[in-house]
Amino acid sequence: MIRLFHVSDVHFGSEDRTALAWFDALVRDEVPDAVIMTGDLTMRARSREFTAAAKWLESLGRPVTVEVGNHDLPYFNLFARFFTPYGRYLALERMIERPLDIHGVSVVPLRTTARFQWRLNWSKGHVSARELQKALALVEAVPAGSVVLLACHHPLIEGGTLANARTRGGRRALAALATAGIDAVLSGHVHDPFDIPHQVGGRTVRLIGAGTLSSRTRASRPSFNEVRIDGREIEVIARVMDGPDVELTAETAVT
Template sequence: MRTLVHLSDLHFGRVDKAILRPLIDRIWGLEPHLIVVSGDLTQRARNAEFAEARAFLDALPSPRIVVPGNHDVPLYNLFDRFFRPLDKYRSHITDDLSPFHVDTEIAVLGINTARSLTIKDGRINARQIQEIKERMCGLGPEITKVVVTHHPFDLPENSPHDIVGRAKQAMAAIAACGVDVILSGHLHLSHTGHSAEDFEVGGHSSLIIQAGTATSTRGRGEQNAFNVIRIDGKKIRIERNYWQPEGSAFGIATPEHFEETPRGWVRAA
């Protein structure tokens, strides 16, 4: 079994600092095999914010898969935005924009969907779709395959946001390679969906798991939260950990259980 901790939308520069130490302690207590951070480490891509995000990451267990989000691209400095959009991210966080972790049970690939030409939206390009194929298609069925992006492939009902650009083309590759799980953020809301509900994917259904914001004060009606994903062969358990201010601790909502079937991942009975 593998335990993944899925954090998103940290937004250093606008965090609830009372959450940081309980969150770090909670994560260490989970003894995760891998930490996944699906973007927006900062609020305005400033050096001081990246330095705070770096210190937070260094306080967590490793290994870690981290991808940038749209807030990690400078907004107001137009020169930086268009000519060196992720220089600060590369300097403080990681120079690897396609991080990859693989072991005997899981393979996790991070994809950068942040772009200079959009304020909040994101997209996947043809080169990144090819990388998904190269990394994932050759792996055997005993490996649970996970793709990580900041921008979502699925939305809660009545969401005002858009899914990631070129989602249809990317999902075709994801289905062809038998990718099991897509992790993302951006919405500041926890949500679980299935690719078969929105895409023509030839009978394959991937789990699409959204994480809320782990530390930001911009909760959009939901308490700060992160996901614990327990992968045990053909079974996946998702535990939403929500911040409880009255107790200064994280509590677990009712877990969700999924199992793999010949048509893909479905909610367990």
């Protein structure tokens, strides 16, 4: 059985240090096969926040892939946002959008952030044709028979949480990726966990969202997801700090 820790929205600069220490201890004691970080490592994309985030991820001692979140783009420096938006990720370069292959399980990245959008709220999701084609090429290169997990920051469609993603191009991307063969989408952004089976392209794709390990909680306490894969069966458990773990289904929520 493959065990993955799916964590999101740590927001260094507004991190919950107690929650991080709890997560670190679980990684050390349980040794998951990999850690999937679905964005918003930082609060304001400041250099010191990225330095702290890189140090934390490297300290885990496990294979890691990291998606870019909207908070990881420069907030105050518009020049950097437009021309070098990921420049402060240099300390994390090896982990950014890194495909993983772990004993029959493939993790494929999809970038859902945008430097500019034709709407007022640039924090929402956007899947460009270019990024979709890059993800599709990676899916097509996955060995036959693998379980394919797509990792992105914004949910491609809404998961019924308090916060929303309003991802432009998300439904189109989900349909194309389902046809290509993905089994599940792992995302963050909304700070509350969910697991929704979604019928698309004649098959079921799991839409799995992680909570937050930051101080910016919403409906849920600090949490992350443990994704267990046995053959082609996927089980998702929300690991909740100071609370019972919850096996996620379409009918359950963590409060």
